[in-house]
Amino acid sequence: MAPMPEGESRMEDSPIQDSARRLVLLLLDDLRRRELEGKRIPVSFSGGLDSSLLAKVCSEISETYCIVSGTEESTDIKNARISAENLGIELKEIILDEAVILKGAKEVCGITGSIDPLTVSFELPTYLALRSIGEDFIVTGQGADELFGGYAKYEGLKADEFSKLRKEDLDKVLGPVDVIESSMASSWNKSIAKPFLCNRVVSFAMALPLDAVMPLTVRKPIIREALRELGLNETAKLPKKAAQYGSGVSAILKKAAKDRGQSLGEMIEGFAKGEKA
Numbered sequence: 001m002a003p004m005p006e007g008e009s010r011m012e013d014s015p016i017q018d019s020a021r022r023l024v025l026l027l028l029d030d031l032r033r034r035e036l037e038g039k040r041i042p043v044s045f046s047g048g049l050d051s052s053l054l055a056k057v058c059s060e061i062s063e064t065y066c067i068v069s070g071t072e073e074s075t076d077i078k079n080a081r082i083s084a085e086n087l088g089i090e091l092k093e094i095i096l097d098e099a100v101i102l103k104g105a106k107e108v109c110g111i112t113g114s115i116d117p118l119t120v121s122f123e124l125p126t127y128l129a130l131r132s133i134g135e136d137f138i139v140t141g142q143g144a145d146e147l148f149g150g151y152a153k154y155e156g157l158k159a160d161e162f163s164k165l166r167k168e169d170l171d172k173v174l175g176p177v178d179v180i181e182s183s184m185a186s187s188w189n190k191s192i193a194k195p196f197l198c199n200r201v202v203s204f205a206m207a208l209p210l211d212a213v214m215p216l217t218v219r220k221p222i223i224r225e226a227l228r229e230l231g232l233n234e235t236a237k238l239p240k241k242a243a244q245y246g247s248g249v250s251a252i253l254k255k256a257a258k259d260r261g262q263s264l265g266e267m268i269e270g271f272a273k274g275e276k277a
Contacts, residue, residue, distance in 0.1 A: 015209075015212065016212060016221060016222060016225050017225060017229065019208060019212060019222050019225070020222050020223075020225035020226040020228075020229050021226075021229060022204060023201070023204065023205075023222060023223075023226050024053075024057060024226050024229065024230065026198075026200050026201050026204055027053075027054070027057045027195045027196070027201065028057055028060060028061065029200065030195040030198040030200065030201065031057065031058060031061055031139075031193075031195060032061060033198075034193055036058070036061065036062055036193075037061045037062050038062055039062055039063075039135070040062070040063050040064075040065065040135060041058045041062050041063065041064045041065070041135075041139060042064075042065055042066075042067055042129070042133045042135050042137075042138045042139065043055045043058055043064060043065070043066045043067070043138070043139045043140075044066075044067055044125070044126055044129045044138055044139065044140040044141070045066035045067055045068045045080050045083075045084070045091070046068060046076040046079060046080060046125075046246055046247070047068065047076060047078075047079030047080035047081070047082060047083035047084065047235075047238075048076075048079060048083075048235075048238055048246070049144070049150075049220055049223045049224065049227065049235065049236070049238060050141030050144040050145075050150075050196070050220075050223060051066070051140075051141045052083050052087065052227060052232060052235045053141075053223060053226055053227055053230070053232075054139055054140075054141050054195060054196075055083075055084075055087055055089055056087055056227075056230050056232060057195075057230075058139060059087065059088075059089055064089055064090075065089060065090040065091070065092060066080065066084050066087075066089055066090065066091050066092065067091075067092045067093075067094065067129040067132060067133065067138070068080035068091065068092070068093055068094065068125075069094040069096055069124070069125035069128045069129055069247055069249075070093075070094075070095070070096060070125070070246070070247040070248050070249075071095070071096050071097070071247070071248030071249075071251075071252065072095055073248070074096075074246060074247055074248035075245075075246045075247075075248075076125075076246040076247045076248075077093060077095070079238065079246075080093070081093075083235055086232065086234065086235065087232070092132070094128050094129065094132055096128070096247070096248065096249065096252070097252075098252050098255075098256055100128075101124065101249055101252045101253060101256075102253075102256055102277040103277045104124050104127060104128055104131075105120050105121075105124060105253060105268065105271055105277065106271040106277040107127070108120050108123055108124055108127050108184065109268060109271040109272040110271070110272070110274075111127075111183050111184055111187045112180045112183045112184060113183075113272065114180060114272070115265070115268055115269045115272045116268070117253065117264045117265055117268045119177075119180065120253075120268055121249050121250045121253060123180060123181065123184065124247075124249050125247045125249065126138075126140060126181065126184065126192070127184045130184060130185055130188050130190050130192075131188060133190070135190075136189065136190050136191065137190055137191045137192070137193055138185075138190065138192055138193070139192075139193045139194075139195065140192055140193070140194055141194075141196060142173060142177070142181070142192070142194045142196065142197060143170070143173055143174075143194055143196035143197035143201075143202070144196045144220065144223060145169075145220070146166060146169040146170040146173050147166075147170065147196060147201070147202065147205035147206070147213070148205060148213050148220045148221075148222050148223050149162075149166075149213040149214055149215045149219055149220055149221070150215075150219050150220045150223075151169070151219070152219070153165070154166070154214065154215050154219070155215050155219070157214070159210050159211075159214065162210065162214050163210060166213075170202075170206075173197070174197065208222075224236040224237075253267070253268075
């Protein structure tokens with residue numbers, strides 16, 4: 001199902017359906033503002049909710065392909081294969097092993113200066129995708145979790161607690177996280193397009209009633225509804241899994257640190273100091 005033209009609606013539409021359609025239109029508008037029509041668009045892909053929605057929306061305006069990084073048996077690789085087939089979009093796989101992950105983690109530490117294991121684990125799949133593409137940009141789903149209630153830590157919170165934590169998380173992704181990701185992209189003379197974090201989508205999401213984005217029964221209800229509106233019903237049912245876990249990166253890093261007789265933090269800090277990967 002193609003996105004409905006702006007201005008069209010149906011009498012029976014629920015508020016969440018209206019919001020989902022509005023989100024799709026805003027994402028399309030942002031991609032067009034970036035002048036991506038006619039370009040081959042690479043999407044950082046996990047086969048999950050956010051990247052599947054972006055891949056579908058990108059494919060509405062131009063030729064699109066998806067890139068997934070993960071260990072051979074990882075959730076991301078398995079989901080990406082299924083979701084890319086459902087989308088009818090080309091999938092490029094970067095199969096990770098311990099050597100690739102350790103080398104990449106050291107490079108991320110060196111480029112960004114980060115010694116936070118969670119940050120390095122989370123950003124590594126994006127870094128490897130940037131390194132592998134021929135285009136000078138990549139599209140990612142960064143910001144969807146913060147804006148549309150994607151984190152497990154949001155579950156069970158009171159409205160005021162959720163609102164405060166969500167704002168703090170959004171400030172991080174627009175501030176320190178953006179600096180880190182910009183550094184990674186610049187190291188390869190590339191840029192990262194983040195449609196969920198464009199001004200119009202952020203303003204739209206932050207103006208929504210809290211009960212439309214709080215994970216009261218499922219996480220990211222509006223993202224899931226947008227997928228259903230676009231005919232991706234099975235993808236809309238997928239559980240959420242963080243990138244560092246879905247890719248298998250975190251487990252490999254923890255094992256490698258243990259094998260060295262170090263904590264994960266000690267190993268990552270050593271990489272930042274130039275120690276051997």
